[in-house]
Amino acid sequence: MVVQLTKGLGGSNKPESVDVKLIAYGYEGGFAALRPVIDKIAITFDIPSYEDQQGIKTFLIGAKEDKALLPASPANGKSNYGWRLLLPIPGSGEHLLLEAGPPTPKNEATKSAPFLRFEFNPAKLGAEGVLYLREWLRDNVLLDQYLWSDIATSGRVTRLDVAVDLLGVRTENLLVSSHVKADGGKPFKRLAYHSLAGQLETLYPHFRKGARAPFCIYDKKQELADTGFEAKYGSLSHVRVEARKQPNRPITTLHKMKNPFLGLTVIDPMGKVDPPETAHAWVFFLDSCRARGVEWALSQLPAEDMRVAYKHAFQEAERNVWRAGKLWDFWPAALLQSGLLP
Template sequence: MPVKISATASQSSNKPQPFPKPKPPYELFPTTLSMCDGRIVRVSVPVPDRLSMIIDITPDIFGPKTPAGVTVAQWVKGAGHYLNSNPHNTQPLGCQYFENKQWYRHVTLGMGPRDSSVRFEFSEQTNKAPARLRIELNPRKLGPKGFKTLLAILNDPDGPFAGKAVLKSARVTRIDLAVDLEGVQTDDLVAFHKNEQQRSIYIGSDGVIETLYLHGKSSKTKPAGKVLVGLYDRAKERIKKGKEPPFGPSPTTRVELVKTMKAPHNSLAKIATMADPFGSIRVGYLMGQGAKPKQWWREYVGLRRGKNHVATIALLGLDATMAEQFASAYLVPCPELVSKGINWSGWDQGLEVTGLNLLLGAQK
């Protein structure tokens, strides 16, 4: 079992795992764990990493200066023109306008200090659903400054939106939650989701796993199944983009949980108080699952990248006792890094550091 140690404890006896330069900020990485082999892992608070919400287009969300009797199509055209004018010093990143229908399909604006954007997507009424506005963004990238710009757009007295009404009627369809693990590569971890059906694994040129996706049930539109959770190497991801690794030479893995939400439990207001979503996932240290002998356990996990349990056992020639032990360990019985009751206490901090709390507070 992991042992929680204080952030100020001396690590002089753990020479292979020195404090990285720069060290993760304590307020965002409040948990420090010592693994079974002495490795030190710092666990971040969960942060919202993607947010998608829909709003029914009704007169209730029209801005205060919208003329009486305006149709939905007229409002969409006006809203699109407004957004396409780059309000509040935003940057145009793309739009699609159907001239024959006089209808905007979407407008995407850049805002915030980082490489971030907000997409406004307008869908027409169908037999199954009313006309809707979909707003998609990445809270982690947008940050507090970006959310202030978004709120300025929604609350612009001369604009097309009634900001408070928009936010009160917003329903979240998807929110991704990210937890960073500083001190471990993706290859050092084992993960399990209760609804997983298959996996996708991407291995780098060094033979080490860079990305692992756990998929749900397949469908016609998504043969591999929708992604339930992803684990990827943040350092390698940033290096490929020409950026510095987040914590110098120290490896860092990001765990992203995809949570879909449905009515009547998906109002934007409920995001701050939603129940712990990590009950469906277990992420633990590979060598901390109690499987022995460790060399065979590593071989088993490596072969499971492309084979099922039965084929792996046959290839390794393991007896029934060891086969049962490895099958149990593969379900991550010791999820010391990410699971229910471990990470969720820091959700308030995640909302604050990204600025999503500003959006939640603006609807009151």
């Protein structure tokens, strides 16, 4: 069963079909929030036996020479592993990033990193692609000495990106705030990237230099266009919200993870609205809200009656597209459908 959504870019009212099974919730006006998916996962798994480690290295040498595995350069020029290779997953256009053989610590008291690390995108692979990956690892890398159930119960998920797609809203219209608590470290910043035309394309509401941002909100439709891919939902505007976690827990316990989306508020104030003044003044006011916050923007209005009128209009226009609890109700199903569980 599909539903028809019509809220696209550039005022487009062309209906687009979306599978109702993908939708977490929606409301009148052509908006839908899709169910969460696992957009990226990284897993570390130790191989304590020196003989098994050598067997894996021998396989990697042969697979690289045969070009069954392709060399991969570190994204930032650095890697904690001696081997960094890509396995193409048939029919998906995706790869498994396989890393092995961390360097021996200079200090004997320092524990070495786990011998193996895997990174891939379960959402793009689908359950069948993840099954292929699991079987390939078992038959080639793990040498029948270990099973996927060993990885799922003893390995550690060191990176987990959970994504939610918002259809029918535009990135530049959203008011986003993050509730991540200060931890006494370097101060958090708010980082945004705009197009040359001034439209917001990517937002990190909580950013710290040298650390991974806990949230990223970006124009997924524009990202697909920039990388040469077709829009996934036709003319519909398409925003992606990613929660980027470092759970450091086994796959089998991910269902117990706390809801990361509770740390965000996402509001679209561009719904039905009767601006207290001209439409362009309302747009300017919203820009001020995005740059300085709602309370500050209201405080800068010159008269009390104007502040009251603007606040009332804002409250009427405000529609909270972000129902974090409702989204997380679908997390167990997302985990089950990912193919990651043994």
